[in-house]
Amino acid sequence: MAAAMEEFEHQFAAVSAEITSKINKIPILSGNDKKQLASSAEKQVDEAHELLEQMNIEIRNIPSAERQKFTTRLKSYQTELNRLEKDLRRSKVSSRDDGAREELLGLDDYRNSEDQKTRLLDNTERLDRTSRKLDAGYRMTIETEQLGQDIVDNLHRDREKIDRSRNRLRDMDSNVGQSSRVLSAMMRRILQNRLIMLFLGLIILSVIILAIYFIAKK
Incomplete structure (x- = not known):
């Protein structure tokens, strides 16, 4: 057993x-x-x-x-x-x-592949939108820069005009000053001439009065 x-x-x-x-x-x-x-x-x-x-x-x-x-x-x-x-x-x-x-896993791989494709498409579209925005921003920057340059050029031209006008005013002030001095000299001369004439008139008048006095006294 x-x-x-x-x-x-x-x-x-x-x-x-x-x-x-x-x-x-x-x-x-x-x-x-x-x-x-x-x-x-x-x-x-x-x-x-x-x-x-x-x-x-x-x-x-x-x-x-x-x-x-x-x-x-x-x-x-x-x-x-x-x-x-x-x-x-x-x-x-x-x-x-x-x-x-x-x-x-095969299904997950397929889903992951589809998800990756979707994400890639989304990323591509996002990159395209970003690129378009950057291009628009770049163009706007160029336009703004050009506008700023135009403004600077205009300001420069305006400054030159203002400088020329200021120089003209200075020249005019100089001319006015010279004219004022000439006029002042002329006024002084006229005043002097009048005073001289007044003085001569007084002398002549005094002589006449004295002559009349002496004639009347004789």
Whole structure:
């Protein structure tokens, strides 16, 4: 009986190792290869269950002195097989998730590509608008600069006119000053001449009066 149990244990260990190996390979495969490997692993899980059932039958025929030892081993084998079944289901779900994730990633890549195109178009339009605004601003700057230059030129011409007018006024002031001095000199001369004539008139009048006085006295 113990020899049969050991044989079942060796078979279970070999099957468990193969199941573990296939579980590790399933996520990295795709398509039919992945399905075939998953199906083969499921068959080996069923085979492992059959081995555990055979172990359970053999344990019933083992003497009670050794039965507890093999019962404990059987429980550990059952726990191990349950873990392998969970890992197998997880690997198959992971495979489907990987496919879905790839589809989602592909969709995300497409969406990201579309978003990038949209952003590029928006950026291009924004750059075009900015370029047009800069061109308009540049033209306005040139026009403003030209207008400012025209204003400066006009101010320069006006300044020259004002300077010429100021020079004319200075010349006129100089001429007026000279004329005023000439007139003043003429007025002084006229006044002097009048005073001289008045003085001479007084002298002549005095002489006449004296002459009349002396004539009348004789």
